[in-house]
Amino acid sequence: MSDTTSTQWTIQRLLEWTTEFFSKSESSSSPRLEAETLLAEALGCQRIELYTRFAEVPDEAKLAEFRAWVKRRGAGEPVAYLVGHREFYSLKFAVDANVLIPRPETEHVVVAALEAAKQLDTNPIRIIDVGTGSGCIAITLAKQLTDGKTDCKIAATDISADALAVAKANAQSHEIEDRVRFFQGDLLDALPSGSEPVHLIVSNPPYIGESEINTVDGQVKEHEPAIALFSGEFGTDIITRLVADAPKYLLLGGFLIFETSPIVMDKCVELVESNSELENVDVVKDFSGHRRVVVARRI
Ligand SMILES: C[S@@+](CC[C@H](N)C(=O)[O-])C[C@H]1O[C@@H](n2cnc3c(N)ncnc32)[C@H](O)[C@@H]1O
Structure with a gap:
């Protein structure tokens, strides 16, 4: 030029x-x-x-x-x-190199969570978002679940302090700071001890295997935070821990809803099915027809 x-x-x-x-x-x-x-x-x-x-x-x-x-x-x-921003669920989210850029696939997590909230029909609904990144899931749910009649209390965790800074700024610009609290730390351990059990746990955790690194788009690998992408050799390390720990934080009948990749979906369903405190309720496909979101229920 x-x-x-x-x-x-x-x-x-x-x-x-x-x-x-x-x-x-x-x-x-x-x-x-x-x-x-x-x-x-x-x-x-x-x-x-x-x-x-x-x-x-x-x-x-x-x-x-x-x-x-x-x-x-x-x-x-x-x-x-x-x-410096990306649209998610028709809302504008600030992003920088410390957070994953919100993806359309992740909107299926929001849709599944709203469906679960409807089924639970409780008020206020308590939710944990694990690995909140830009805060796109937690903040969208906070906006969707507050309509004058219903309310929600959301705890959002992330291991990255820099990501949480972005999420907090987004919570402020969407004016939902009174409904979402942020905690830094490892998965659910980030929450204060003695936290009340919740109705929903939602998450888009890292789920790419280090063994798949050569198949990952160069742009993604080079620019998006590795901590948001990779999870052990096969991509299931974090999901394995999340599925194991979630029942302790869920009320009976509560839902665990998480995104994953079609590559490890069978393994994720197996993790849920082999957990005696969870039942696998559904697997949601994304717009490309890929199995993308696991919906499990605390039993
Ligand atoms: C795939 S990104 C998802 C971000 C956002 N929820 C979204 O959907 O766009 C995963 C997020 O999990 C966070 N994360 C990675 N390991 C974590 C851990 N052990 N505990 C808590 N958060 C973690 C990363 O920092 C990152 O923000």
């Missing part, structure tokens, strides 16, 4: 050039969308507005920011980290 011609860098031309540039780079799966997202963010407008401003030439400061992002994106940095 250097100025070798006298033609001006209008919004239209910037988008065309950047789309082509991203198309040639391996890191981008949606070149036009990414070009629009970065330019809209640099200009401080909605993506859709770009289309009514095609002939406009952005000022030099905004152009410089956009160019720097395009360069970094071309080198593989995820768009969400560049612009």
Whole structure:
């Protein structure tokens, strides 16, 4: 995008050039969308507005920011980290390199938790979110489960203090700090001793095996926190501990709902079924048809 011609860098031309540039780079799966997202963010407008401003030439400061992002994106940095946010369940979450970028698959955890909450029909509903990262699951549930008639109390844990800082900032911007409390530490051990048992435990824990590392997208491996991704040689270390410990923190009839990968789903179902205090209720498929979320119940 250097100025070798006298033609001006209008919004239209910037988008065309950047789309082509991203198309040639391996890191981008949606070149036009990414070009629009970065330019809209640099200009401080909605993506859709770009289309009514095609002939406009952005000022030099905004152009410089956009160019720097395009360069970094071309080198593989995820768009969400560049612009500092990602949408999840139609809510905007701040993200930085200390947290996993929320994924659409994880919305199935929220949907399953809302379904379980409906079945339990209790008020206030108490929930633990293990490995909260950006806080996307806990905060979305807090927003969804508070409607004037029902209320919720959520404890969100993470081993990473830097991730918790992001989650707390998100809780503040979504104005639900009164319903979500954050605890740093290892899985459920992070909770204060003597905590009340809960109706729901939800989690999107790390579940990639170190033995699978060569199959993981380079961009993910290089930029997202390893602690959010990997869990022992086969990906099941953390889930094994979570399934073993969850019954102690769940009320009878309460639900354990967690995301995992189709690769280790059989192992996860086996872990639940071999636990005498849990029954496997359901396995939810994601939009690609992959078995993604385990729903288990405390018996
Ligand atoms: C896959 S990310 C999920 C983040 C967020 N819940 C989401 O769905 O986007 C897993 C999270 O678990 C945290 N984590 C990893 N090991 C942990 C442990 N032993 N105890 C608590 N949290 C842990 C990581 O720091 C990371 O934030």
